Amino acid sequence: MRSKSAQEPHRYAIAIHGGAGAVPRAMLSKLREQRYRAGLEAALDGGFALLERGGSALDAVTGAVRVLEDDPCFNAGHGAALTRDGAAELDAAIMDGRQLRAGAVASVRHVRNPIELARRVMEKSRHVLLVGSGAEEFALEESLVLVPNLYFRTAERQEQLGSEQRGERVSDLVPAAQGTVGAVALDGDGNLAAATSTGGMTNKRPGRVGDSPIIGAGTYAKNGVCAVSATGHGEYFIRAVAAHHVCAAVEYRALSLEQAVREMLHGILPALGGDGGLIAVGGDGQIVMDFSTEGMFRGARDSAGRREIAIY
Amino acid sequence: MSRPRLLALLCLAVAIGPARASEPRPLAIAIHGGAGVIDPAKMTPAHAASYRAGLAAALDAGYAILERGGSSLDAVTAAVRTMEDDPQFNAGRGAVLNHDGDAELDAAIMDGHGPRAGAVAGVRHVRNPIELARRVMEKSPHVLLVAEGAEEFALEQGVVLVPREYFRTAARVRELEEARRQAGELKAAAPGPSGTVGAVALDRAGHLAAATSTGGLTDKHRGRVGDSPIVGAGTYADDDSCAVSGTGQGEFFIRQVVAYDICALVKYRHLTLAQAVRELIHEKLRRSGGEGGVIAVDRYGNIAMDFNSVGMFRGARDSRGRRDIAMYRDAQ
Secondary structure (H helix, E strand, O other), rough: OHHHHOOOOOOOOOEEEEEEOOOOHHHHHHHHHHHHHHHHHHHHHHHHHHHHHOOOHHHHHHHHHHHHHHOOOOOOOOOOEOOOOOOOEEEEEEEEEEOOOEEEEEEOOOOOOHHHHHHHHHHOOOOEEEEEEHHHHHHHHEEEEEOOHHHHHOOHHHHHHHHOOOOOOOOOOOOOOOOEEEEEEEEOOOOEEEEEEOOOOOOOOOEOOOOOOEEOOOEEEEOEEEEEEEEEEEHHHHHHHHHHHHHHHHHHHOOOOHHHHHHHHHHHHHHHHOOEEEEEOOOOOEEEEEOOOOOOEEEEEEOOOOEEEEEO | OOOHHHHHHHHHHHHHHHHHHHHHOOEEEEEEEEOOOOOOOHHHHHHHHHHHHHHHHHHHHHHHHHHHOOHHHHHHHHHHHHHHHHHOOOOOOOOOOOOOOOOOEEEEEEEEOOOOEEEEEEOOOOOHHHHHHHHHHHHHHOEEEHHHHHHHHHHHHOOOOOHHHOOHHHHHHHHHHHHHHHHHHHHOOOOOOOOEEEEEEEEEOEEEEEEEEEOOOOOOOOEEEOOOOOOOEEEEOOOOOOOEEEEEEEHHHHHHHHHHHHHHHHHHHOOOHHHHHHHHHHHHHHOOOEEEEEEEEOOOOEEEEEEOOOOOEEEEEEEOOOEEEEEEEEEE
């Protein structure tokens, strides 16, 4: 048995999301849909390429999330949703399932790639979570690229903020409340990792932090169990300790990953009043992507040949 | 099952039912004032008496609320506020100072009925961070607000703001100077577990609540947030299982999702509260290298207080007549 598994190449897999939300299908223009699909493909293939050449799950999720942060279509990094003051305030977290190491940042305004900073917090500091100007001080100490807040603000997001503040219906951008990007991966060594990055809710109160940078809520990874990244109405995911709950359901109750994700999205969260989506990968490389909203921008690819991008 | 036996069981159930209902439901509260903070060799009798008095004041303030039919939420808020105002403890006034010499405060509260939660992190001017956390839960659609945005919300809510000097006590300034000197000499020294205050309670209506408040680590990096304001890590409550408040090396508590994991073990693995707490503190946390402790109460009013550090300032009181205050392992 052991020699067989040693000969067989280990399975590896990656899944990504670009936010769960309810852009009604009819409202999504062909051009916009193509842009979303192209962005998701770039992130998915970028992350998968790293796994394919023996890279770590940690590098794969970092790479995939960074691509989505740089893409103005998605609510993270460049093109993040704006606070009620018109500024971008960014949150991100990363977790390494191998030793349960984690790093996160919240409410940063000048870090081009918050996921990079979260990773530095994990690898170069003795802390897990840094917030606000203290996190940016650490970014400077680590020589990360800082940018003016203007870098993040796209014309489309400013328009979206304006229409939300006027109480108008929002465009076909990733819906205001629920965009977030994330990735989960299993590498050839059997290590799991998860990463999530977001600008949060459009028109949010400055200082509001959602589930993305909260270890156990929006992001969690534990080797042999699962890696999870969430998107949706963050307050509910925090109260439900959503990402850790999924792992606990697999570990303590022997639920399948699919059952655990379903219980959270279609049982626990609706009972609290929340909706959204989850992507997860198990220790065996099984990928689960589910949501309770009309759609979720998502992609999955594994060493068994699966490769898909989907929205609805 | 034979008919007579079934009948007998039914009679038994009927007999137990009303007896249970007429018995008053249990009340319980437990508090902590930090784990591992004081070397027993350095603890003078005067110090010990003073800590005991501070813990007793918080414990009794919380219990009095439960006794007159108040909610567990009010009880944990009152107990924590009492310790925030007491400069001996690392929360509110007397909180430890960060690298820049400021107190940066974190707090969270969770109502097991809902469940709902509120938390604040990195605030520097809020006299009672636990009050602000409660406002976040009750008056905002959010769970966590940080830094200046949280203080903006405090102003909107009429919560008392104070100058930063309010928090800085002479003892904490000396501690910071000492920590800086040691950091200069011994760069790689790991941070010891820090004091933090917290409370968990069960009220007459059967609702559980948990609250935690802290100044974090001495000489911490500005913006560093530990487990206290992280729902699931340092604070968690669910009426179906238990309420937990943690204290110790926050980074380890976050990574292990300690408070929630204890409740998950109770709810899904059907461990007793004491077993679940032991599993987290003496197995999972210790294996990962983390030091600290937790207090917890379950829906039956059982209290568990355990730690893997030298000591943990703690107190427990319930409607069965228990009332104790302790600091070290031997319940002294």
